[in-house]
Amino acid sequence: xxxxxxxxxxNYFCTYGFLYHQKDMLCDRIRMDAYYNAVFENQHHFKGKAxxxxxxxxxxxxxxxxxxxxRKVYAVEATKMAEHARELIKANKLQDVIExxxxxxxxxxxxxxxxxxxxxxxxxxxxxxSMLDSVLCARDRWLKPNGVMYPSHARMWMAPLRSGLVDxxxxxxxxxxxDWYGFVNETKTYYGVDMGVLTNPYTAEQQKFYLQTSMWNxxxxxxxxxxxxxxxxxxxxxxxxxxxxxxxxxxxxxxTQEIARLSGFGGWFDVHxxxxxxxxxxxxIELTTAPSEDSGTHWGQQVFLxxxxxxxxxxxxxxxxxxxxxxRENHRLMEVDLSCEIKQKSGESLPPFKxxxxxx
Amino acid sequence: xxxxxxxxxxNYFCTYGFLYHQKDMLCDRIRMDAYYNAVFENQHHFKGKAxxxxxxxxxxxxxxxxxxxxRKVYAVEATKMAEHARELIKANKLQDVIExxxxxxxxxxxxxxxxxxxxxxxxxxxxxxSMLDSVLCARDRWLKPNGVMYPSHARMWMAPLRSGLVDxxxxxxxxxxxDWYGFVNETKTYYGVDMGVLTNPYTAEQQKFYLQTSMWNxxxxxxxxxxxxxxxxxxxxxxxxxxxxxxxxxxxxxxTQEIARLSGFGGWFDVHxxxxxxxxxxxxIELTTAPSEDSGTHWGQQVFLxxxxxxxxxxxxxxxxxxxxxxRENHRLMEVDLSCEIKQKSGESLPPFKxxxxxx
Ligand SMILES: Nc1ncnc2c1ncn2[C@@H]1O[C@H](CSCC[C@H](N)C(=O)O)[C@@H](O)[C@H]1O
Ligand SMILES: Nc1ncnc2c1ncn2[C@@H]1O[C@H](CSCC[C@H](N)C(=O)O)[C@@H](O)[C@H]1O
Numbered sequence: 001x002x003x004x005x006x007x008x009x010x011n012y013f014c015t016y017g018f019l020y021h022q023k024d025m026l027c028d029r030i031r032m033d034a035y036y037n038a039v040f041e042n043q044h045h046f047k048g049k050a051x052x053x054x055x056x057x058x059x060x061x062x063x064x065x066x067x068x069x070x071r072k073v074y075a076v077e078a079t080k081m082a083e084h085a086r087e088l089i090k091a092n093k094l095q096d097v098i099e100x101x102x103x104x105x106x107x108x109x110x111x112x113x114x115x116x117x118x119x120x121x122x123x124x125x126x127x128x129x130s131m132l133d134s135v136l137c138a139r140d141r142w143l144k145p146n147g148v149m150y151p152s153h154a155r156m157w158m159a160p161l162r163s164g165l166v167d168x169x170x171x172x173x174x175x176x177x178x179d180w181y182g183f184v185n186e187t188k189t190y191y192g193v194d195m196g197v198l199t200n201p202y203t204a205e206q207q208k209f210y211l212q213t214s215m216w217n218x219x220x221x222x223x224x225x226x227x228x229x230x231x232x233x234x235x236x237x238x239x240x241x242x243x244x245x246x247x248x249x250x251x252x253x254x255x256t257q258e259i260a261r262l263s264g265f266g267g268w269f270d271v272h273x274x275x276x277x278x279x280x281x282x283x284x285i286e287l288t289t290a291p292s293e294d295s296g297t298h299w300g301q302q303v304f305l306x307x308x309x310x311x312x313x314x315x316x317x318x319x320x321x322x323x324x325x326x327x328r329e330n331h332r333l334m335e336v337d338l339s340c341e342i343k344q345k346s347g348e349s350l351p352p353f354k355x356x357x358x359x360x
Numbered sequence: 361x362x363x364x365x366x367x368x369x370x371n372y373f374c375t376y377g378f379l380y381h382q383k384d385m386l387c388d389r390i391r392m393d394a395y396y397n398a399v400f401e402n403q404h405h406f407k408g409k410a411x412x413x414x415x416x417x418x419x420x421x422x423x424x425x426x427x428x429x430x431r432k433v434y435a436v437e438a439t440k441m442a443e444h445a446r447e448l449i450k451a452n453k454l455q456d457v458i459e460x461x462x463x464x465x466x467x468x469x470x471x472x473x474x475x476x477x478x479x480x481x482x483x484x485x486x487x488x489x490s491m492l493d494s495v496l497c498a499r500d501r502w503l504k505p506n507g508v509m510y511p512s513h514a515r516m517w518m519a520p521l522r523s524g525l526v527d528x529x530x531x532x533x534x535x536x537x538x539d540w541y542g543f544v545n546e547t548k549t550y551y552g553v554d555m556g557v558l559t560n561p562y563t564a565e566q567q568k569f570y571l572q573t574s575m576w577n578x579x580x581x582x583x584x585x586x587x588x589x590x591x592x593x594x595x596x597x598x599x600x601x602x603x604x605x606x607x608x609x610x611x612x613x614x615x616t617q618e619i620a621r622l623s624g625f626g627g628w629f630d631v632h633x634x635x636x637x638x639x640x641x642x643x644x645i646e647l648t649t650a651p652s653e654d655s656g657t658h659w660g661q662q663v664f665l666x667x668x669x670x671x672x673x674x675x676x677x678x679x680x681x682x683x684x685x686x687x688r689e690n691h692r693l694m695e696v697d698l699s700c701e702i703k704q705k706s707g708e709s710l711p712p713f714k715x716x717x718x719x720x
Pocket of ligand 2: 415417418439465
């Protein structure tokens with residue numbers, strides 16, 4: 001369906017108007033190092049060139065592009081943050097190079113086509129927020145034929161995991177339902193109204209909230225109990241919005257831990273800065289949000305829990321069908337359908353199951 | 361300005377579409393008892409009458425109205441909760457009396473005028489959410505000349521208080537600002553960008569968040585250190601939207617505690633069910649959200665903190681000018697301007713001060 005701009009602003013853009021939110025991103029050293037190195041190790045892409053920064057926020061990527069020698073940078077930002085970006089750019093004496101344009105990328109007109117599009121558009125599990133749409137739209141309208149995308153490639157990953165969250169969330173859910181039954185009794189006793197008919201919809205609501213909504217988590221690598229596998233690869237130079245509107249994949253992953261409890265799946269992403277075939281990077285840079293021993297990125301990983309968890313062994317094979325599409329009410333949120341089958345190393349297969357998840 | 365319906369839905373109505381949110385209200389025993397008693401101790405207002413429930417939510421007030429003998433109840437609800445209300449009403453065998461209408465009160469057409477309008481429209485500090493507008497609009501269109509409003513009256517209260525929150529929030533704020541300076545240094549050192557020019561707007565943002573935004577709190581009566589005073593009285597039968605768009609009051613309150621630290625003000629409300637002059641209640645019912653020794657209502661109180669706090673003594677007189685208006689960006693949120701002067705019992709006056717607060 002068509003997107004109401006005002007509603008989209010209320011739901012999505014509003015948080016980006018706060019400096020504390022921009023600061024959270026600016027404090028993510030892994031993210032910052034990746035973009036910084038991508039720009040400054042590949043200054044040949046920027047020297048004397050025209051650059052477009054899609055969603056400039058505080059203006060940081062536009063500033064680096066200018067510092068790396070860009071002739072002109074167009075820095076487009078939908079929120080009032082554009083005004084702060086303008087101040088920051090002036091204080092760093094780059095106002096002659098960088099033009100801040102407050103507006104939706106989709107609505108903006110540039111005076112020329114650009115050599116480079118740089119953008120930090122990635123959401124949780126890569127595609128949440130659907131901001132890549134705006135970048136692809138900008139590319140089709142404003143990138144020169146031999147232009148370069150920063151980043152140039154992106155991948156979604158998944159892996160089986162163990163996590164104490166599976167018991168915790170089930171406990172929360174069960175308590176919520178017990179509490180509901182107490183409430184139904186009280187309301188009948190004290191106020192003469194039988195709420196029992198709402199038990200089913202309430203249960204569905206709580207199930208969605210506690211058991212079917214993916215969670216932000218900072219996974220430790222030792223929670224990953226099997227092979228991590230690619231769900232989707234995106235070439236930012238050629239992908240179309242239709243290519244990313246629905247992500248479908250048939251994937252299999254083998255358990256690598258001797259014995260483990262399969263509590264669910266972790267999802268994350270990486271992006272690469274490789275330039276293009278015709279105009280490659282001097283130094284390729286990777287930004288990964290995979291589970292790490294260190295503190296990780298602000299993206300963390302998304303965790304999809306399976307209830308109940310099952311016991312698995314090294315060599316057991318998980319085969320799953322993954323399908324992710326946009327939520328009907330809000331195209332920036334996602335729904336995931338996952339069917340899974342476990343083929344045990346012993347030869348037996350466990351009964352296949354299907355689950356629906358929400359990335360909210 | 362004009363309200364965009366889609367945006368208003370995204371910002372405001374969305375939460376009411378969840379059963380857990382309706383349940384929170386249905387679990388508030390003080391709220392429930394007040395409405396229940398108001399209806400069942402005054403059945404003469406309902407027997408054989410036409411009733412309008414503005415914002416029926418789960419349908420509870422419509423159901424009670426029907427159980428108290430209403431001939432017809434129109435139960436209007438803007439969100440999908442209307443469907444659950446319909447189910448609940450059917451399960452309680454009242455579908456012949458209650459007609460659930462899904463839609464905005466402002467847009468709905470009823471087949472007849474009504475004898476009673478019942479609604480639970482109160483937000484934090486009474487007027488947050490601005491839902492009273494919808495009730496007054498419904499009254500002007502649909503209430504018969506001698507009709508009755510449930511509730512019939514409402515009052516806003518304020519009182520000086522002491523609270524440990526004043527130090528806690530100041531600590532939070534100071535840590536946030538220290539952290540910002542660390543961030544500015546790091547960004548300069550590692551990434552060659554001087555963020556110093558954003559220090560002022562960042563400080564303003566954090567000040568608003570930590571020091572100027574009123575807080576939900578469940579105050580204990582012994583935190584109230586002076587007289588509680590009325591800020592506004594509303595007669596629901598005669599008040600106009602213009603009467604409530606801006607709330608202005610000159611108020612004075614004497615300190616009643618021997619020695620105390622004035623940390624700020626608490627704001628709350630009460631409503632009464634008195635029927636009307638021509639058609640009075642048999643039993644008047646009060647619903648108060650004042651600080652209480654018991655668990656209190658889900659509304660709690662709103663706390664407006666003063667930084668720094670000052671020492672006050674019994675007999676000191678606080679004189680304040682209170683002005684509350686709607687936030688420009690969202691008419692359901694409020695801004696409060698408070699000027700305050702302390703006349704000490706000793707005769708001296710402390711320097712007057714002004715503060716701006718946000719009820720978000
Ligand atoms: N279609 C669009 N048009 C303009 N700005 C957009 C946009 N979609 C998202 N944005 C903006 O893009 C930013 C993404 S966050 C990244 C900010 C900055 N480039 C940095 O790397 O720190 C947000 O500020 C958001 O408001
Ligand atoms: N203008 C309007 N038109 C229709 N419904 C409205 C409305 N403004 C608010 N509401 C609804 O009013 C309800 C207020 S909460 C009270 C619910 C219920 N009457 C009870 O007492 O438990 C919410 O469900 C909200 O969605």
